[in-house]
Each structure stands twice: as C-alpha cells, then as structure tokens.
Amino acid sequence: MSLLQNKYAAALINPDVLRAHQKPILLATGITAVATPFLAYAWSCYREWLALGPGGMPYHFPGWLLQVGLHAVARSDTREPLPRPYKRLEDVAALYGAAGAKSYYNYSGDGPGQIPKRKGDRPTVPTFVAPQRQTSDAAPPATVAAQKAFLAAVAAANASLFEVRTSKLEGPLHQALWLRLPSPSSASADDDTTLRTRLGRGSDGEFAHVHGEGSVHVTLSPADAAAAIEAGWAERFGLAGWWGSRVVPWGFVMVYAPRDEGEFAVFRELVLAGARYVAEGAGVEVVAPAE
The missing domain is CATH 1.20.5 (Single alpha-helices involved in coiled-coils or other helix-helix interfaces)
Incomplete structure (x- = not known):
C-alpha cells in the first residue's frame, strides 16, 4: 500500500x-x-x-421526462363515458355544435345503430400520457396491415374529403387519415371555428391513425365516444379536452386492437363514424369502401 x-x-x-x-x-x-x-x-x-416504441413524444430520455410532466394535467377518468366534471352528455356535446350530440355509428337511412358490448376484459394500457398503447391482446401484423389498408380505402373512396399522409400527432413513422380542411376563403369564420374545435386545434385535420399493436386513435362525436367507452371498445386519450380542446377534443379515443373478424367489423364502423362526424356540414356523404 x-x-x-x-x-x-x-x-x-x-x-x-x-x-x-x-x-x-x-x-x-x-x-x-x-x-x-x-x-x-x-x-x-x-x-x-x-x-412502447416511438410515437407522440421524442423517443429519448427528455421525451420521457416531458410525458412524466404531462401527468400533472392528464386525465385519470379515461375509461369513464363522460369526462369529469360533466354529468350530462348534452353538456359535452354542446361544445362541438349540433353534430356533437349525434351518433354516426353504423349509420343508415333509418339512423345510427347501437355499438355492441365488447366481450372479455379490456387490454392492459399503461398509464403513460404519450404514446398511449395497449400492451396485451396485440393484433397480428396481418390485421394491422388490413387496418391501415382500410384507412387508405376510406380516403380513396372519399378523395374530395379525406387523404392519408404522415401523422402530426404520432410522428413521421405513422400514417394518418386527414380531413381536407376547407380554405378560409371558402368557409365562414364561424364554420371554420366549429370544425377546428370539433377536430381539436392541435390536429390540423388529422382524425384517425393505427398504431403498431393494432390500437387506433380516432375522433368520434361525444355521443359515440361515450357509447364506445361504455361498451368496452375504447378509452379516452389522457389529454383529450385539455386547454379547451386545443390539442385534441373530448371525443378523441383509443379503440382497442381487434381480436377477430367481428371486432374488425366494429373497428371499421367506428372509423366510419369518426369520418362522418368530422365531415358533418361538408354537404357530401361519406362513402364506405367495399369490404
């Protein structure tokens, strides 16, 4: 020594x-x-x-710290049909104009259908603010590919209304379904404000995208969002409705990955319900792509 x-x-x-x-x-x-x-x-x-993989936040330690900080303002009632402190659906729907109180699920000439109850337990969804993902009951790659193909088919069948392009909410690794927003010169100020509030000002027209494990974020009417959550198909995004819906609206939910053909049919109808809702007032009927 x-x-x-x-x-x-x-x-x-x-x-x-x-x-x-x-x-x-x-x-x-x-x-x-x-x-x-x-x-x-x-x-x-x-x-x-x-x-969970990249999505929604920078994929590194500072990004994780940012989502940790967002827990201070994130929702804890994501599986409740009505966000607190609301007691009535009508009060939530009123924030989004006349379309907010309507259901667009499985819509036909006789009106909307009823969302069936999902069988079994909900999947495991960690409490991270973003990205929001399920970690159980993941869909196989073939199902995820079919989901993405369906979003593309909705855009192709309604080319004047929708388009598929890179997601703003999830980042460059994800593709999303976007509403073609009217130019300011072709819409009144009131109509433009209502439409952007319905979509969430942070989305710029994006209203649906598929995640790698098969879950899907989609903007639904408050009526359809409440019904989908109550029936066990979805849960609300943690920042939905935050800061006066300047990020995403109350109807922005994560629909769970489909486990079979029957659940895939429900996924299709929920995406179409969101498409009909965000396109309300455009004067053009949303066409469902052929199966």
Missing part, C-alpha cells in the same frame, strides 16, 4: 475523524438510501416507456 493510501486508510478508521464528519456521512447515507429505489423505479419506467 502506498503512503497516500496508508494516510487515507488511517484517517477513515480514526474515531475523531468519523465523529467530526458524522452528520455529513449520515446525510449522504440517507440521501443514497432514499434516492436508490427512486432511481431504480424511474429507470424501470423509462425502459417500459421505450418498449
């Missing part, structure tokens, strides 16, 4: 030295004891968040 090592070794076992530094040592030991479990938990959460 060197002279320098001998010197510090002697100092560390000297009772006078230990007594003189007792408080700082105890403080450092206490901080370490408290911080170690917290840091381990934070690292575990960060790895769990990374496992």
Whole structure:
C-alpha cells in the first residue's frame, strides 16, 4: 500500500475523524438510501416507456421526462363515458355544435345503430400520457396491415374529403387519415371555428391513425365516444379536452386492437363514424369502401 493510501486508510478508521464528519456521512447515507429505489423505479419506467416504441413524444430520455410532466394535467377518468366534471352528455356535446350530440355509428337511412358490448376484459394500457398503447391482446401484423389498408380505402373512396399522409400527432413513422380542411376563403369564420374545435386545434385535420399493436386513435362525436367507452371498445386519450380542446377534443379515443373478424367489423364502423362526424356540414356523404 502506498503512503497516500496508508494516510487515507488511517484517517477513515480514526474515531475523531468519523465523529467530526458524522452528520455529513449520515446525510449522504440517507440521501443514497432514499434516492436508490427512486432511481431504480424511474429507470424501470423509462425502459417500459421505450418498449412502447416511438410515437407522440421524442423517443429519448427528455421525451420521457416531458410525458412524466404531462401527468400533472392528464386525465385519470379515461375509461369513464363522460369526462369529469360533466354529468350530462348534452353538456359535452354542446361544445362541438349540433353534430356533437349525434351518433354516426353504423349509420343508415333509418339512423345510427347501437355499438355492441365488447366481450372479455379490456387490454392492459399503461398509464403513460404519450404514446398511449395497449400492451396485451396485440393484433397480428396481418390485421394491422388490413387496418391501415382500410384507412387508405376510406380516403380513396372519399378523395374530395379525406387523404392519408404522415401523422402530426404520432410522428413521421405513422400514417394518418386527414380531413381536407376547407380554405378560409371558402368557409365562414364561424364554420371554420366549429370544425377546428370539433377536430381539436392541435390536429390540423388529422382524425384517425393505427398504431403498431393494432390500437387506433380516432375522433368520434361525444355521443359515440361515450357509447364506445361504455361498451368496452375504447378509452379516452389522457389529454383529450385539455386547454379547451386545443390539442385534441373530448371525443378523441383509443379503440382497442381487434381480436377477430367481428371486432374488425366494429373497428371499421367506428372509423366510419369518426369520418362522418368530422365531415358533418361538408354537404357530401361519406362513402364506405367495399369490404
């Protein structure tokens, strides 16, 4: 052992030295004891968040910290048909004009159909604000490809109304279904304000996109969103309705991945319900693509 090592070794076992530094040592030991479990938990959460894949937030540690901060304003009632503190659907719907109180699900000449109740338990959805994903009951790649193809088919069948392009809400790795917003010169100020409020000002016209595990974000009317949540098909996005719907509206929900052909049919009808809702007032009927 060197002279320098001998010197510090002697100092560390000297009772006078230990007594003189007792408080700082105890403080450092206490901080370490408290911080170690917290840091381990934070690292575990960060790895769990990374496992969801890119989407909605920058895919790195600062992005994770940003979504952690958003928990302060995120909803905790995402599986309740009506967002708190609302007691009546009519009060939520009134925020979005006459279309907000209507249902557009399985719409026919006799009016809308009823959303059936989903069988089984809801999938596991971690409490991260963004990205919002399910981690159980994921759809196989073939189903996800069919979902994306359906969004493209809706756009192709309604080329004057919709288009498929890169998602603004999820980022460049995702494609989304967009409403072709009218130019300011072709719409009144009141109509433009109502339409953008219905869509959420942060979306710029985007109203549906498919995630890698088969869940789907779609903007529904408040009436259809409440019905889909109550029937077990969906849950609300954590920032829905936040800041006066300047991000996304109350009807922005995550529909769970379809597990079979019957559930795929419900997915189709929910996307079409969203398309009819956001296009309300355009004077053009939304055409359902051939199956």
